[in-house]
Amino acid sequence: MTDASTGAIAIGGSAGAVQALLRLLPxxxxxxxxxxLIVVHVPPDRENALVPLFQGKCRLAVKEAEDKEPATPGVxxxxxxxxxxxxEADGTLSLSSDxxxxxxxPSIDVLFEAAADAFGPSLTCIVLTxxxxxxxxxxxxxxxxxxxxxxxxxxxxYAAAMPAAAIxxxxxxxxxxxxxIAAYLARLEAA
Amino acid sequence: MSAIMRDGVxxxxxxxxxxALFRRYHxxxxxxxxxxxxxxxxxxxxxxxxxxxxxxxxxxxxxPTTLGRLLGYLTVQVSEMFRDPSYFRALREKVLPHLRTYPxxxxxxxxxxxxxxxxxxxxxxxxxxxxxxxxFYATDINPxxxxxxxxxxxPLDQVKKFTANHQKSGGRSSLSDYYTADYGRAIFDKSLRSxxxxxxxxxxxxxxxxxxxxxxxRNVLIYFxxxxxxxxxxxLRDSLARKGxxxxxxxxxxxxxxxxxxxxxxSREDKIYQRQDA
Numbered sequence: 001m002t003d004a005s006t007g008a009i010a011i012g013g014s015a016g017a018v019q020a021l022l023r024l025l026p027x028x029x030x031x032x033x034x035x036x037l038i039v040v041h042v043p044p045d046r047e048n049a050l051v052p053l054f055q056g057k058c059r060l061a062v063k064e065a066e067d068k069e070p071a072t073p074g075v076x077x078x079x080x081x082x083x084x085x086x087x088e089a090d091g092t093l094s095l096s097s098d099x100x101x102x103x104x105x106p107s108i109d110v111l112f113e114a115a116a117d118a119f120g121p122s123l124t125c126i127v128l129t130x131x132x133x134x135x136x137x138x139x140x141x142x143x144x145x146x147x148x149x150x151x152x153x154x155x156x157x158y159a160a161a162m163p164a165a166a167i168x169x170x171x172x173x174x175x176x177x178x179x180x181i182a183a184y185l186a187r188l189e190a191a
Numbered sequence: 192m193s194a195i196m197r198d199g200v201x202x203x204x205x206x207x208x209x210x211a212l213f214r215r216y217h218x219x220x221x222x223x224x225x226x227x228x229x230x231x232x233x234x235x236x237x238x239x240x241x242x243x244x245x246x247x248x249x250x251x252x253x254x255p256t257t258l259g260r261l262l263g264y265l266t267v268q269v270s271e272m273f274r275d276p277s278y279f280r281a282l283r284e285k286v287l288p289h290l291r292t293y294p295x296x297x298x299x300x301x302x303x304x305x306x307x308x309x310x311x312x313x314x315x316x317x318x319x320x321x322x323x324x325x326x327f328y329a330t331d332i333n334p335x336x337x338x339x340x341x342x343x344x345x346p347l348d349q350v351k352k353f354t355a356n357h358q359k360s361g362g363r364s365s366l367s368d369y370y371t372a373d374y375g376r377a378i379f380d381k382s383l384r385s386x387x388x389x390x391x392x393x394x395x396x397x398x399x400x401x402x403x404x405x406x407x408x409r410n411v412l413i414y415f416x417x418x419x420x421x422x423x424x425x426x427l428r429d430s431l432a433r434k435g436x437x438x439x440x441x442x443x444x445x446x447x448x449x450x451x452x453x454x455x456x457x458s459r460e461d462k463i464y465q466r467q468d469a
Contacts, residue, residue, distance in 0.1 A: 066442070066444070067413045067442055067443065067444075068416075068417055068420070068447065080442050082441075083413075083442055084227075086224075086226035086227055086230075087226060088224060088225055088226050089202075089225065089226075094224040094226055094227065094413065095413050095442050096224075096227045096413060096414065097268060097269070097270075097410040097413070097440070098227065098230070098231070098268065098269070099268075099269045100269075110230065113230065114226040114229075114230070117226065117229065118226070
């Protein structure tokens, strides 16, 4: 079980995000000190491929998020296809089949806004490559709640629109290359 | 004001509004999973033009029309006909052969929202020759949703998806046999609801009302917190006949429920459970 003090990492991405996550997640160790909550927009026909793909390449545990399950440090949770992923104040995960947000379900905004409420300043959110603007409003909420807002540098992103939209909505976000984001996460692990 | 203080106030306002909604109108959302309720209330506040949740609560208590508008935000869930076609295929191929052995059947769609699943089941039962011996109960807490379910009218642009789902579920007929298209709407045949009882019912505050052979309650329990999930699952169990079936949403499970032992995993992949003998 986690709580506000252990914090959490939340990551959102769309087009190109699987490659970007393949750069980030395998660097994390099995005792990474926070849960990692992930929303990736995936075409419906590839919906169940993410978890097995990353399980084979990561040291930390990788699973599909389940309703009412406690978010545990050292575990990466992928939002299931066709459900929004949220976090409750007590650090448990919840799913919803509410309407699409930004034409997406799961939506990055939904995860980030709920996580901002649950974790406040102990949350780090990362917007990766993508071709739409999901995550921008969520990142703004994260920063407003005192959390750390990171955005992949649009210049190096497979698709620049999503990180660019996040930077525009949340000017206080820190822009980083994927390598710098990996280094940032490694420092969290060392701390 | 700091972000933390602001959020603390908003959470307080939400708790007060849910209490007011219960005490004034007996709609009980107090034990719903809070993150999703908060999202919906914030959306209602913004779209209904209130400056705060407290202002929305003031209107809720004093302005009769606000309740219906707010319920629209708190309860409306989008669905589609034959959503998760594999679920309906499993009902058709695995569950209906059991149901066929009964001379009369009761089927309950708990949390029917706008009726997409109800019509899906009515079509499935008609295709399989069981409709004539079945009574369907379609319940929801939102009167506007029940009216929509009773009307059976959906935007025509959704019907392409409905049709594809129906085919994938093993449909033996053409979905177009069941509706007429009119000004961008698909109006479903009223004969499909000739054996349907529509009723106001809450899994939170109401009790058992019949002995069902099949209950379909999908993507309802995920909105409840753990304790309320247990209450609702207990109610569903008590509403099932011996060896009756319970279908849940694709990401719902009885695994962590206090009532898990009362059910067999009949079709694990499809989230179909069967009540075991006590």
